[in-house]
């Protein structure tokens with residue numbers, strides 16, 4: 001497989017910065033990532049925001065469910081101190097803020113809809129309308145563990161790339177993915193077995209395992225021509241990839 005592996009920074013450069021903040025995304029850009037992965041939830045007033053958990057408990061100085069906060073309430077929270085006092089100014093970005101920033105660079109965007117626990121009715125259209133408004137459709141991949149939501153995304157806009165997220169060792173998942181209109185496979189690293197990587201390659205379907213943090217896994221997947229990896233450590237992954245090119 002003679003493919004240059006694309007490096008996606010998981011939640012931004014989450015190994016070195018507070019996850020899902022503009023600081024983490026900017027860091028990913030600076031160290032040569034090809035793309036960023038980020039998680040989207042909806043506030044009480046239907047504003048898409050970039051945060052992994054359904055609650056603010058783990059990554060801010062407050063408590064409660066995203067669905068119960070208005071955006072004006074959410075934007076005052078400190079989303080960086082939990083990681084380091086150096087980032088006490090960091091806030092929870094809105095999707096608009098992220099897309100606006102992405103308009104000035106050429107990063108690929110892997111937008112994960114976090115609608116498995118809270119369904120957020122109407123989320124798909126709200127998100128797709130914003131991506132269209134910013135003309136970023138051609139470099140955006142929508143993924144989700146909620147595959148009903150991916151079907152809805154595909155129904156609204158069959159031209160945007162969708163990727164199934166999965167944790168289990170599915171047999172020939174490209175058949176299933178194709179059946180719901182998805183064109184790529186975002187699998188948990190332990191199930192990215194050779195049969196899956198080779199079969200997807202033969203089918204022409206991109207595989208982008210997560211979360212690929214150990215050097216030996218990064219090295220093996222890049223050397224094997226895996227189309228993409230999702231990692232907390234984009235700088236390290238870029239260096240490993242550059243070393244392999246020189247070899």
Ligand code: G3P
Pocket residue numbers: 010037039052112143165186210230
């Ligand atoms: O999109 C890949 C990965 O982010 C999925 O898991 O929990 O880190 O959002 P999680």
Ligand code: MG
Pocket residue numbers: 037038039112
């Ligand atoms: Mg994610």
